[in-house]
Amino acid sequence: MRVLVISDLHANLPALEAVLAAEPYDRLIVGGDLVAFGPHPAEVVDFVRTHATVAVRGNHDHALAYEADARSAPAMQPLAEETR
Numbered sequence: 446m447r448v449l450v451i452s453d454l455h456a457n458l459p460a461l462e463a464v465l466a467a468e469p470y471d472r473l474i475v476g477g478d479l480v481a482f483g484p485h486p487a488e489v490v491d492f493v494r495t496h497a498t499v500a501v502r503g504n505h506d507h508a509l510a511y512e513a514d515a516r517s518a519p520a521m522q523p524l525a526e527e528t529r
Contacts, residue, residue, distance in 0.1 A: 449464075450474045481528050
């Protein structure tokens with residue numbers, strides 16, 4: 446069995462698709478941070494909901510769901526807030 450573990454997708458659907466095309470897998474485990482920064486948050490979340498065996502909530506996912514501070518690096522905070 447091949448287990449693919451990925452994390453920090455940050456709404457980057459093209460990167461997700463590239464990894465999936467290069468790495469065949471039987472089980473997908475996602476370590477969080479599906480949203481923020483990238484242009485495709487809904488598509489990434491939908492894919493993970495449909496295909497992941499296990500997924501955990503990252504700090505950016507938590508910030509979006511609970512209107513909380515993602516505690517990003519200070520230089521990244523404005524972008525994280527804007528793309529949330």
